Amino acid sequence: MASGGAPGAKKRPGLIAALLAASATFSLFLIAALAWAWSVYYSPGPPARDGEATVVTLPSGSGVSAIAARLKNAGVIRSVDMFRAAATLTGADRRLRAGEYEVPSRASLKTVIGLLTDGRVVRHFVTIPEGWSSAQAVDILNAEPVLTGTIDEIPEEGSLWAETYEVTRGETRQAVVARMQRAAEENLAELWAARSPDTVVRTPEEAVILASIVEKETGVGAERPRVAAVFSNRIRLGMRLESDPTIIYGITQGRPLGRGIRRSELERDTGYNTYLIDGLPPTPIANPGRQSLEAVLNPPRTDDLFFVADGTGGHAFARTYEEHLRNVARWRAIEAQRAGAPAETVPPSVVPNAPIEAAPAPAGDAVITMQPPGALRPATPARTTVPSPTQTSPSAQG
Structure with missing residues (x-):
């Protein structure tokens, strides 16, 4: 009797061989695909269209x-x-x-x-320096190319918080202004809550006004409390502030004057000229920083009533007008030396410990250094923000 094998038995080796061949082909394809993907993942990408x-x-x-x-x-x-x-x-x-x-x-x-x-994003920063005006802050924002849109109007003076802000490409300039104003409100509220009972300002708004004057008078941080004390003492005694930066603000509305103050400008009543008005000007003259606000809200106890530049970037302070005149004389000597004036042209009053002489007020459009007592009278009725009686003492020179 003849024997025959099962049909499936003959086909099985061929099927296995086919499956093995297909598996090997797929494996090779998979390896090739993975190698290609690996190459694409790690290989250099397209060159930049412009630059690096x-x-x-x-x-x-x-x-x-x-x-x-x-x-x-x-x-x-x-x-x-x-x-x-x-x-x-x-x-x-x-x-x-x-x-x-x-x-x-x-x-x-x-x-x-x-x-x-x-998240290694490109970071952009905009800095509003302490003591810069709102007009200058708008100039900074307009010059930042990553920002968009326009600023409808210059923000109120003193309403911006001087600080460095991170901005993103495409953010609107008006949105950045809003952030600066929110920061100013929040920080002022915090500082006002911690004010000393010795402060002469009665409202947060007055604090910003006086702090803006302190900010413009000195760029030396350590001096700000002492400058604030001088102005606080003058307000308590009914003396006018007589701050040069207030004259400049009345002329330029916050932009640099670019030269010295002239006699004609000293006598011009702009509403901000604190040589002619009692108390504080109607608005801040800049956007003050934290140090100046803290100095105004927590002034140290001193007897200083005057200050003048000392030639080092700081100021010399004085309690009396006589002492102040000596400081002014020293400063004028420094100015004369820097200008290259011969020694014999320097008046005797510039020599330390020489007899005190109140220098005459300059005529015409000469640059102002200081005014002697009673040299100026208000051109119009005085405007008063902080109550103060009529001025009885001579000016401070900042």
Whole structure:
């Protein structure tokens, strides 16, 4: 009897061989695909279209597809699909961060994804220096190219907090102004709550006005409390503040004068000239910093009533007008020496310990150094912010 094998037995070796061949082919294909993907992930990307890097901004809330499309349009990556696949396989799709990025030329896909997951965004800062006017602050914002939009009107003087702010590309200038004003309100409220009972200002608004004058009078931080004390003492005694920066503000509305004050300007009643008005001017003359506000709200106890430049960037302080005249004489000697005046042209009053002489007020449009007692009278009825009786003492020179 003849025997025959089962049909399935003959086919099984062939099927196994076919499966093994297919598996080997697939493995080779998979290895090749992985090698290609690995190469794409690590190999250099496209060159920057301009310069050594490409700046690209990813809006908040963007998904992986939208981010990939932006990167592709900016020329940072070659393939949207490869970026999506790489982000998904590495788990980066859940950690991509919005912001502005500076992607180096020929950055690999790995580098690009690393930038976006680490959040290494480009940071932009805008600084409003202490003592700068609101008009000058607007100039700074208008000059910042990453900001957009216009500022409808110059903010109220003293309403901006002088500080460094981080801004983002595309942020509006008006939004930055609003941030500065909120910071000013919050900081002023904090400082006002901690004020001393010795302060002469009665409202937060008056504090900003007086602090702005202190800010403009000295750039030496350590001097601000003493300058604040001088002005506080003068207000208590009914003396006019007689601050040169208030004259300048009345002329330029916050921009630099670019020269010395002239006699004609000293006698001009602009409403801000504290040589002619009692008490404080109607508004601040700048945006003061924290130190000046703290100095005004917590002035030290001193007997100083006068100060004048001392030639070092600081000031010499005095309790009496006679002492002040000696300080002024020294300052005039320094000015004369800097101007190259011969020694014999320096008047005797500039010599230390020489007899005190009140120098005559300059005529015409000469630069003002100081005024002797009673040299000026108000051109119009005095405007008073802080109650003060009629002036009985000579000027402080800042």
